[in-house]
Amino acid sequence: AQSVTQLGSHVSVSEGALVLLRCNYSSSVPPYLFWYVQYPNQGLQLLLKYTSAATLVKGINGFEAEFKKSETSFHLTKPSAHMSDAAEYFCAVYTGTASKLTFGTGTRLQVTL
Amino acid sequence: DAGVTQSPTHLIKTRGQQVTLRCSPKSGHDTVSWYQQALGQGPQFIFQYYEEEERQRGNFPDRFSGHQFPNYSSELNVNALLLGDSALYLCASSRRDRDYEQYFGPGTRLTVT
Numbered sequence: 769a770q771s772v773t774q775l776g777s778h779v780s781v782s783e784g785a786l787v788l789l790r791c792n793y794s795s796s797v798p799p800y801l802f803w804y805v806q807y808p809n810q811g812l813q814l815l816l817k818y819t820s821a822a823t824l825v826k827g828i829n830g831f832e833a834e835f836k837k838s839e840t841s842f843h844l845t846k847p848s849a850h851m852s853d854a855a856e857y858f859c860a861v862y863t864g865t866a867s868k869l870t871f872g873t874g875t876r877l878q879v880t881l
Numbered sequence: 882d883a884g885v886t887q888s889p890t891h892l893i894k895t896r897g898q899q900v901t902l903r904c905s906p907k908s909g910h911d912t913v914s915w916y917q918q919a920l921g922q923g924p925q926f927i928f929q930y931y932e933e934e935e936r937q938r939g940n941f942p943d944r945f946s947g948h949q950f951p952n953y954s955s956e957l958n959v960n961a962l963l964l965g966d967s968a969l970y971l972c973a974s975s976r977r978d979r980d981y982e983q984y985f986g987p988g989t990r991l992t993v994t
Contacts, residue, residue, distance in 0.1 A: 811988045814984065857897075858923050864981070866939075867912075868926035868937060868939065869981075873922060874923050
């Protein structure tokens with residue numbers, strides 16, 4: 769079964785600092801991987817996706833993620849955090865045979881002044 | 882371009898009652914998936930509808946059922962509500978040929994007392 773593991777349920781960074789949110793996947797086939805963001809009392813917004821094209825994927829709001837097969841990782845980064853980035857971030861893997869997304873447990877990003 | 886919409890926004894029900902949640906997919910999408918997100922957790926796949934039929938199902942009891950209408954909108958029904966059914970219910974829509982790219986609605990917050 770395909771799964772993702774997010775390391776760190778809470779991450780706190782200063783405004784302007786680098787954001788690094790970690791995600792490792794487990795998959796027997798080449799995975800499709802995603803990062804979603806969830807603001808309080810809202811649904812999920814797609815940040816970026818990896819679908820076996822370029823390994824460095826750029827998304828919205830200045831975020832990017834790099835697919836590393838050797839490390840089974842798909843970490844999310846942003847060079848400079850902004851207060852508006854404070855939210856819950858979810859990594860997910862798509863299982864084609866079941867037509868579903870399997871999500872990690874999420875990482876809450878806090879941005880301080 | 883209207884995104885995925887869900888109604889109602891919030892709902893309070895009593896144990897044993899039945900509830901119906903509604904979802905309208907993004908324009909151009911023909912597939913609807915439902916997810917349950919318990920507090921502090923990542924979303925869990927309930928089932929997916931395409932061509933008015935349930936195509937895939939996650940690990941949820943038969944108390945959870947659904948329907949898709951000819952205009953691709955969908956309903957999620959939950960019978961015999963339990964306290965543990967309290968959660969945010971998310972609807973996601975996609976195109977059948979790009980099912981991995983799922984767009985989420987704002988969710989319905991269900992509280993069972």
